[in-house]
Amino acid sequence: MARTVTRTRRTRPSADQTRERILAAALDLFSDRGFDGASTREIAQRAEVTQPLLNYHFSSKDDLWRAAVDGLFAALTRAMTDRTAGLRGVDELTAARLLVREFIAFSAEMPQLHRIITQECKVDGPRMDWLVERHVRPMYDGITALFSALTEQGHLPAIPPAHLYYILTGAAPTMFVLGPECRRLSGLDPTSDEVVDAHADAVCMFLFGH
Amino acid sequence: MARTVTRTRRTRPSADQTRERILAAALDLFSDRGFDGASTREIAQRAEVTQPLLNYHFSSKDDLWRAAVDGLFAALTRAMTDRTAGLRGVDELTAARLLVREFIAFSAEMPQLHRIITQECKVDGPRMDWLVERHVRPMYDGITALFSALTEQGHLPAIPPAHLYYILTGAAPTMFVLGPECRRLSGLDPTSDEVVDAHADAVCMFLFGH
């Protein structure tokens, strides 16, 4: 039997679509302009709704920000676990290389990730607390555990994991985070597949020596 | 004969000091909150003057931003050329290692540099044009020229200069730019000399292999 929706839904069908449009617009503008710089009017305009509707679906600008960030990290987690799923039985070094490449591809497609973290680090307020404890720390713990294993196996130089973490999270996304600058300086298009692949090659060469 | 100021000065002595206080406050707040997020009222408050005085010394918020950024890059240029001055006759590899260490030390002391570039990249407007052409391109040209020479000599892996540039400008300052996050995640103090030195060691290890 096909699954039927028996529970009476409390929201109209149009609302889900509207929420998604608002969330997508919010992510773009929060990451481009920061929390304060992004106005709810402009988010509403990009989502093609009126501004008070944001307060209907998300009770405040702050709640909207949190919902948009949750969606961003959900996409990152999905990309990384999808990649990991195909890696049963593969040695840790190969797995690490593929995860680094996946992280770079994600950073190129969604530079919003690094941009929002950078933005909130500067403000260093309650949104930062929430962001670190809810989303960043699990990522940090997983990456440093993998790096420690690789260092023990001699595949990475003996560098404290925290430094390794910030070398990776700096070297991987900066070309895309500073995309407009990169375009002006080098003439390269940091959104093109060739440049993303070349950057993944470069970072792997840098990290693993080949 | 000691140099005497014979030219009649058009400004009162107090004004220079006031301008400097305003510039320092502006740099801090622009880099922490971005151009839009920083209010001239708050800059004035931190500089211990009233808000209309900013419009007296700098004709607009935009001009104040430019003056603050000029000061920041002047400090960077001074740090790097002071370092270079003592390097006559030293081979290019040693010079590059010392310059990388100097850049990391500067990034740790003045994370405002990378923060302001990141902020303006997101907005990608006329301030970005000004910033790239006036300040960033000379830096980029110098660094990529040095890297190309080192790659030809076999001291660096064969990575295109643009990618090397963004690996360096990502790996070097990110730990300090995301300082508040780093503190929470690792317990390290990214402003301490030990951590800055350890990070310079780590980056040089990856870049030069030792």
Place this chain on the structure above:
DNA sequence: GTCTATAATTAGATAGAC
């Protein structure tokens, strides 16, 4: 659910006294 209208706050800039 989605709208129009608006309240309450805050922003950057200017006028003018001293």
Place this chain on the structure above:
DNA sequence: GTCTATCTAATTATAGAC
């Protein structure tokens, strides 16, 4: 030079019609 007072515009959030 530096201040107080104020203008105009833009912000987030709320009230209430449909």
